[in-house]
Amino acid sequence: MRPQDRVVIAGGGPVGLVAALQLSHHGIPVLVIEAGKELAYDLRASTFHPPTLDILDPFGVTDLLIAQGLKAPSWQYRDRETGERAEFDLGLIKDVTGHPYRVQCEQHKLTRILLDKLQKRDNFEIWFDAKVTGVGQNENLAWAKVSRGGEELTVEGRYLIGADGSNSAVRQTLGLGFDGVTYPEWFVQGTTTFEFRDHIPHLSLINYVSDSTEWYVLLRVVGQWRALFPSRDGETPEEAMTDESIQRRLQGVLPRSEPYPLTHKTIYRVHQRVVTTYNVGRILLAGDSAHLNNPLGGMGMNGGIHDATNLTGKINAVWKGQADAGVFDQYTRQRQPIAVEFVQAQAERNRQLLRERDPATRLARFHETVKTANDPAAARQFLLRSSMIESLRRSEQIA
Numbered sequence: 001m002r003p004q005d006r007v008v009i010a011g012g013g014p015v016g017l018v019a020a021l022q023l024s025h026h027g028i029p030v031l032v033i034e035a036g037k038e039l040a041y042d043l044r045a046s047t048f049h050p051p052t053l054d055i056l057d058p059f060g061v062t063d064l065l066i067a068q069g070l071k072a073p074s075w076q077y078r079d080r081e082t083g084e085r086a087e088f089d090l091g092l093i094k095d096v097t098g099h100p101y102r103v104q105c106e107q108h109k110l111t112r113i114l115l116d117k118l119q120k121r122d123n124f125e126i127w128f129d130a131k132v133t134g135v136g137q138n139e140n141l142a143w144a145k146v147s148r149g150g151e152e153l154t155v156e157g158r159y160l161i162g163a164d165g166s167n168s169a170v171r172q173t174l175g176l177g178f179d180g181v182t183y184p185e186w187f188v189q190g191t192t193t194f195e196f197r198d199h200i201p202h203l204s205l206i207n208y209v210s211d212s213t214e215w216y217v218l219l220r221v222v223g224q225w226r227a228l229f230p231s232r233d234g235e236t237p238e239e240a241m242t243d244e245s246i247q248r249r250l251q252g253v254l255p256r257s258e259p260y261p262l263t264h265k266t267i268y269r270v271h272q273r274v275v276t277t278y279n280v281g282r283i284l285l286a287g288d289s290a291h292l293n294n295p296l297g298g299m300g301m302n303g304g305i306h307d308a309t310n311l312t313g314k315i316n317a318v319w320k321g322q323a324d325a326g327v328f329d330q331y332t333r334q335r336q337p338i339a340v341e342f343v344q345a346q347a348e349r350n351r352q353l354l355r356e357r358d359p360a361t362r363l364a365r366f367h368e369t370v371k372t373a374n375d376p377a378a379a380r381q382f383l384l385r386s387s388m389i390e391s392l393r394r395s396e397q398i399a
Helices: 012-027 049-061 062-068 109-117 171-175 243-253 302-318 327-354 357-372 376-386 387-395
Strands: 007-010 030-033 069-074 075-078 085-089 102-104 124-127 130-137 142-147 151-159 159-162 176-194 205-208 216-221 224-230 262-275 282-287
Touching: 007 012, 007 142, 007 151, 012 030, 012 049, 012 109, 012 302, 030 151, 049 062, 049 216, 049 302, 049 387, 062 075, 062 102, 069 216, 075 357, 085 357, 085 376, 102 216, 102 262, 109 124, 130 159, 130 171, 142 159, 159 171, 171 282, 176 243, 216 243, 224 243, 302 327, 302 387, 327 387, 357 376, 376 387
Parallel strands: 007 030, 007 159, 030 124, 075 205, 159 282
Antiparallel strands: 069 102, 075 085, 130 142, 142 151, 176 224, 176 262, 205 216, 216 224
16 A cells, blocks of 8 residues: 555544544554553543434444443433432434434444444555654644564554544644643542442433532443542542542442442543644544543544544545645634533533532523523534534534
């Protein structure tokens, strides 16, 4: 394959592999460079929003996600102290999506579905255990410097997509700003096979629970529940990650006489950051390489897949002479403000609603949410925004 006849993608996560599948579908050869020895077994993202399911459906991916996951036709905000709940029915937006539900399915299942489909195509190649250490470009080509099997290689393509995550070597080599904040608290996650639905009435598959002392999120995936909590004041990451600490948190969700069976635990920092530009000549950024946000609302992976869809459409148009390189500036104009004005703003609203400690303020905010959920017109508008349909519409309107 001649270098000028392919696109190089740094990163074999959901965003990189979705971009690869879409480019391959357009007839554009792709080389993916993945630092891991195999696809990551990442439990962090597990929610697929309706428009993301619509995007993946033509490739035969959505049905496979549903088969390996769970459909969530509604989701809830709950108040732990009063027991009240606000339930949002995604059926209210069934006229604008072919999938009026969320799908709960771990992202490592998506990447394996994508890779299986890609490996059946003759215009796709992937290198594992290959680390991008730098990038460059000229007027005709972009390239990545890659460390692979003890060799230092230079890999060329007509374009290079940086989908290599929050610590993106592509972004760092370009010297781009990544402005924003890092939250003071860590997020602690414990996974258990205990079935909460047998003990907590009317529990949805997706639950955001506010409380004046400690909020939490309870998400169902096949065979287990994932519980997410903030770290506590003065608590070190090491203390938060002990079995005893996670057991105390889970006992706060539902007290029981014996320990919860734990299958997995993790802790991570949470950021709200956006890169200064998504395009530098022939080098383009997507997903966590371009923007980071807190996970409350499940918008990070979904937003990255939306980036990939927008970007690959533009690469295809330029590749086939239907547009000029100016569309890559449009890519930044369309996706960068969406990351700030929609994705991060909604994620931060979710966080503020959950973490408010003043009882009167917290309940007032919660009751406004209940009011919204119980008003079909207001709930529909809320769902268009929280399901990322509104952000996609807004992006497409930007010239």
